[in-house]
Amino acid sequence: MITLRSLLLPHRIAMMVVFAALVLWCAFTLRWDWIPKYAPLAAEGIWRTIWILAVTTVLGFLLAIPLGLAQAIGPWYLAAPARTFCTVIRGTPLLLQIWLLYYGLGSLFPQFPWIRESELWPYLRQAWPYAVLALTLSYAGYEGEVMRGAFAGVARGQIEAAEAFGMPRFTMFRRIWLPQAIQSALPTLGGETILQLKATPLVATIAIVESYAVASRVRQDTFIVYEPLLLLAVVYMVIAGILAFAFRKLEQRVPVKGH
């Protein structure tokens, strides 16, 4: 717990002074004159980072639920493919997955006239569907494994109590099993979501202009290297901080004794 008194301890004051000096030094000796010109582009890039993160984590998590469930209690013909999927995703670099989807699928699709003539073609020609798909599958692969453990970890007695009162299976899943599994997985999910945030710059390699790509653009245009990267680091830290805070709030919704 941070109190005013604890902030006034001598070593804390010293650290705050050093930090303030560092910020001031950065503000006055480094070059920030490029900011006004690139601000609109930067805002767009940050927005795109947040948007990609939100869409891929939500979709990925929705996929992770059946992936985890299949591995936890599914018959072998569901469990085996789910386990294979998670193993492959977790065993290969995300960069490779993005490129395989973008350059692989992306070059396969145009060979089929019916795809080129379909309603979806204007989207399939762009890069972002492949980026969203790759990041979604990646998150689903990791979180499928997390949810497998979370589903298996819900105490047998909790399920049994629901059964004993005649709760239909789906109600039991929705009201008891899933919420408890998510609750126990939240600390891990929070960390994984921050990892996902830090994986988003990889989509810049397939020409999507998110935060990192904006910093690269500034470097290419102006030969200013450090300042955009410093600002980028601050942007990621702020988003990561907000995520950590949000997940902590979610965890605290069900208070647990001793925490």
Add this chain to the structure above:
Amino acid sequence: MTAKTAADSVRPAAEPADEAIRVVDLHKSFGNLEVLKGVSLTASKGDVVTLIGGSGSGKSTCLRCINFLENPTSGRIVIGGEEIAIRADGTPASRKQIERIRSRLGMVFQAFNLWTHRTLLENVTEVPIHVLGVPKDEAHDRAMALLERVGLAGKADTYPSFLSGGQQQRAAIARALAIDPSVMLFDEPTSALDPELVGEVLSVIRDLAAEGRTMLLVTHEMKFAREVSNHVIYLSEGRIEEEGPPEQVFGTPQSDRLKQFLKSVA
């Protein structure tokens, strides 16, 4: 109030109107281990039937077969005149039927099994609202009255992990009462409690017995069993060794095994 051995309990189809539970020739095996070797019992409305016996005697398994938390290997189970349809492998034939019958049986577990992600109030309203379709306000008011009754109205918004075992078990009893059960099933309700907390739970159960609730009780509390039951069944190695009114079973036990058992728990 009768409880008979397998041979004479296979009665004609006409059910007495006040019959609450009838179990006929119940067998249950786990692999090669036969835990129940033909148990039959009947409880009429208002009866308190207690199952006693050593560890491994099958008394908990017998209780758990009644609402199919364990699938019996063979036998018949009739709840309130309705026989549960069973497939050849012992699983209930109709999910709908078993859900309907379960929602009339109020189960209280040894380990309480309150839902840890819900407050006490939510634990008590969960089944009425989401299984029985009771309107929220009504379920809420009734739940508050039940929590009041078990002395936990002040803890309605507390999560189970913050409560003592005795408080959790009393809340679990309120949860079971919330469905207005035709029969309450107690599976060793005080076995997981610290000795000083047993009394508060027994006193709640005693009140329920006094108001004429039908109950099937598995317990190690012999004094309590003698006090509240009107029929006691002593199970040994999966069979009913001896049964009768509590004065008889506890006062003048016939079989050597029961005498030995009563001596060992005294």
